[in-house]
Amino acid sequence: MMNRQLPPGEASRLSARVAGPVEAFFVRNIRWLPWVHAVMFVVFVSLILVPALLSDPAENAGPLDHLAVFANLALWGLWFPLLLLSVLATGRSWCGLLCPMGAASEYASKHGLRLSPPRWLTWPGTPVLSFIVVTILGQTTGVRTHPEAAAEIFGGTMAAAIILGWLFAPGKRPWCRHACPIGLLLGVFNRLSIVDFAPKRPEPGGDRWNDKGACPTMIDLKHKTETRHCIECFRCVSPPAPGGLFLRLRRPGEEIEQIAKRNPNLSEVLFLFLGGGVALGGFLWGVMPLFNALRDGIGEWAIDHDVMWLLESGPSWLMSVHPDRREVFLWLDFVMITGFMAATMLAFTVGLSLLTMIASWLAGLAGAKGTLRSRFLELGYQFTPIAMVSLLLGLGGGLFTALKSVGLPPEAVSAMKIALFAGGIIWSLWLAWRILATQNVTGGRSLPALVPGLVGTVAVALAWWPALF
Ligand code: SF4
Ligand code: SF4
Structure with missing residues (x-):
């Protein structure tokens, strides 16, 4: 000791x-x-x-x-x-x-x-x-x-x-x-x-x-x-x-509050944006009517233009091919899912990057130390809690299904999810406040630079909404 x-x-x-x-x-x-x-x-x-x-389990197997x-x-x-x-x-x-x-x-x-x-x-x-x-x-x-x-x-x-x-x-x-x-x-x-x-x-x-x-x-x-x-x-x-x-x-969260001295790096910030976006895309394609409308439209186009390979099934290591379970993906599905996830990832990354850039610029106007790039890197970490909650509720959604199956009322499960998202938003905001303080932007002067991050975290929560509730 x-x-x-x-x-x-x-x-x-x-x-x-x-x-x-x-x-x-x-x-x-x-x-x-x-x-x-x-x-x-x-x-x-x-x-x-x-x-x-x-062999496959019976349909009602526990x-x-x-x-x-x-x-x-x-x-x-x-x-x-x-x-x-x-x-x-x-x-x-x-x-x-x-x-x-x-x-x-x-x-x-x-x-x-x-x-x-x-x-x-x-x-x-x-x-x-x-x-x-x-x-x-x-x-x-x-x-x-x-x-x-x-x-x-x-x-x-x-x-x-x-x-x-x-x-x-x-x-x-x-x-x-x-x-x-x-x-x-x-x-x-x-x-x-x-x-x-x-x-x-x-x-x-x-x-x-x-x-x-x-x-x-x-x-x-x-x-x-x-x-x-x-x-x-x-x-x-x-x-x-x-x-x-x-x-x-x-x-x-202490390490992120002090991120300037704890080796911030672009690959992690990009991961928060790209990884969050691709995970979101992975959930939205299954619940958004827009995805099905697009798929049908491209399918009709493929028939009209004789692009028949799109309507064939591909290798089972690349896509779901399970006729016994009544699920067979075509190349059309593969292209659509991959394209949709990539597009969501890019939109998510561009949106959060722009908001972080604006926050970094506003922090500079308020007298923050460092360069625009260093402030961008540091403020990018403010999205860590909301990204974590998103991945927990998205990729870890099985936990909530399991909670329902052991008897927890659906309303209680929804309330838990909302509480988690609210906690993620508040924590992200708090981290932004603390990061700005390490950049010498404190009190009321930090308020303008907090707004873009708040818009970003709320937008992330809203983007997950249809997939989760
Ligand atoms: S991973 Fe490295 S730093 Fe961490 S506990 Fe092990 S030896 Fe120590
Ligand atoms: S999850 Fe397993 S394989 Fe991956 S980094 Fe951790 S220890 Fe290594």
């Missing part, structure tokens, strides 16, 4: 009381982690791969009647939404303590070719692209409905994690650091969490990449200021040692 450099205040007292014992517990028991990973690997195979090999129904509930009703929620309270504990994909990737890396990660892999846009591709493929193959699609997406992700681990970076997790779409998601939202691993003896100079140290995600420990790549493996923690990192608890 002597080495802990805690900031003053309530959070530091709580941190000292709670974080110390938690840290000691994990350091003491970290040797069991390979066993945990082995169990998780078996669970992964049972829930992701086995259901695809079984979770206890058929593994495929159970796996679907476990995956989309529990795992994904709870994973997102858990980030706030426990950071990326899933990645460091439980995820079988990351563990398999690291294991492969210890026995692989140990090549240096190539530039295409370390490019900051790689995980953003990976998220977009996986989200679109998930929609066209029906990942939330068909066990074959879940096996393809998650099995493919596992295979990619192992192959990249085997090829690159000795004994590390290049997949987790540079390419995993879930890691990117958890990393951005980890900045909101109450968990931080901080250097006992920090050195100035900002965050760096270092594949020679103890960290599996190649964080240069002494220079660590951001939490996004930290998977909470506890390997850098040794309570009696004078160096290394220590676990501290902090206020939710």
